[in-house]
Amino acid sequence: MRQGGFRAEEIDTSRPHPARIYDYLLGGKDNYEVDQQAGDELAAAAPEVRMGLRANRDFLRRAVRYVVGEGVRQILDIGTGLPTSPNVHEIAHEVAPDVRVAYIDNDPIVKVHADALLSRSGSTSIVLADLRDPRAIVEHPDVRQVIDFDEPVALLLVAVVHFLTDAENPERIVTTLRDALPAGSFLVLSHATDDFADRSDAQAVYNKATASLNLRSRAEIERFFTGFELVEPGLAQVPFWRPDSPPPAGSEEIGFYGGVARRNG
Template sequence: MSEQGTPAEVIDTSRPHPARMYDYFLGGRDNYEVDRAAAERVIEIIPDALPSARANRDFLRRAVRTVVVGGIRQILDIGTGIPTSPNTHEIARESAPDVRVAYVDNDPIVGAHAAARLTSEGSTGFALADVRSPETVLGDPVVRELIDFGQPVALLLVAVLHFIQDEEDPAGIVATLTEALPKGSCLVLTHGTQDFHQHVEGDANEVYQRSTASLTVRPHDGIAPFFDGYELLDPGLVQVPLWRPDAPLPDVDELRRVAFYGGVGVKE
C-alpha cells in the first residue's frame, strides 16, 4: 500500500504518465525517472513545451478567479494532475471561501498525492476516474457528495482533451458532461495545438504513445466545437496568454512559443 492507502499494484511507475510529466514541466518533484526521461524527450522535440505548460497554468488561475467572481461556488476539475500549489480550490477560495471542489484523475499516484494535499482541506474531494467514461465521473460518490448538479458548476477540462483520440469521441465526452450541468454553468477548457509550430522536427506524440496516453493536438477549428452549447466569454478561444491577461503580454516571439488555446464558456 502507498502511504495514502492506494494499492501499490495499481501504481504503474514503469511507464511515463502525462500528469507526472506535466508536473515535471512545471518544476515539480512528484515524478519518476521514467517521467523525467519522457518529458526531456518532449522538450528536445518541442523546446516550447515548458513555456506552454506554464502559460497554461497561469490561464487556469485567471479562469478560476473569473468564474468564482462571477458567482460559481462548485467546481468539477477533471484531469487535475499532480497537485501543484496554488491548486484550484486555493485559487477559488481567495475570492470565495465556500467554494466546493471535486478533483478527478485516472492516475492512482495523483490520487495518493490528492489524499495528502487536497482532501484534507474540507469541501474538497478526489475521485479516481477517467474522463473517457463521463457517466462514471458524474456518478462517482465523491463527485455526487460535493457537486449539486441543480446549481451552476464550473467544469474544468484543462490540458485534458488532447489526450483523447478522435475515435474516443472527445466531443461526445464533453457533450455528456455538459448535459449534466444546469444553465449558467461554465466550461473552462485548454487544448494543445500545433498551429504555431508547423515545422517542428520529430513527433512528441511518439513519446506520449509510449506513456499511458497518446497525444492528439488539434487546430483552432477542431477545438472550438467543444464549446457547443456555451457562450464564450471575451476574448473567446485564444492563445492562453491572451485570455484576460493580468500581466504585460509577452512579445511576439514569446507568444509564438505557447502551444495552447484556452477559453471559458457559459452554458446557455
C-alpha cells in the same frame, strides 16, 4: 477488472504518465526517471513546452478566478494532475471561501498526493475515475457529495482532452459532461494544437506514455464549446486569454488554446 473507473492493468509506473511529465516540466518532484526522460525529449522536440505549461497554469488560475467572480461556487476539475500550488481550491478560496471542488484523475499516484493535501472539511474531494467514462464521473457518489448538479458548476477540462484519441470520441465525452450542467454553469477548457508549428516529434514522445497526445485545430477545439457562449476574448492562445500582466516574449509560439464559456439556457 476495473479499479476506481479504469482498468487496474492500466496502472503502469514503468511508462511515462502525462501528469508526471507535466509535474517534471513545471519543476515538481512527484515524477519518475521515465517521466523525466520523456519531459526532456518533449522539451527538445518543442522548445516552448515549459513556457507553454506555465502559461496554461496561469490560464487556469485566471479562469478559476473569473468563474468564481461570476458567482459559481462548485468546481468539477477533471484530469487535475499532481498537486501544483496554488491548487484550484486555493485559487477559488482566495475569491470565495465557500467554493466546493471535486478533483478527478485516473492516476492513483495523483490521488495519494492529493489526499495528503486536501482538507477534511467536506468542501474538496479527490475521486479516482477516468474522463473516458464521463457518466461514471457525473454519477459518482463522492462527486455528488461535493457537487450539486442542480446549481451552476464550473467544469474544468484543462490540458486533458488532447489525451483522448479521435476513436474515443472526445466530442461525445465532452457533450455528456456539458449536458449534466445547468444554466449558469461554465466550461473551462484548454487543448494543445499544432496550428503554430509542426509538433509531430512532440506527439511521438507520448507514443511511449500511458496516453497519446492528439493535437487539434482551432475549429476542432471550438466544437467542444457547442451550446455554450464563449466569453471574451473567445478561444485564444492561453497567454492571451485575459492576461493580468504582459505575456512573455515568445508567447505567440505557445501551442495551447484556452477558452471559458457559459451555459445560458
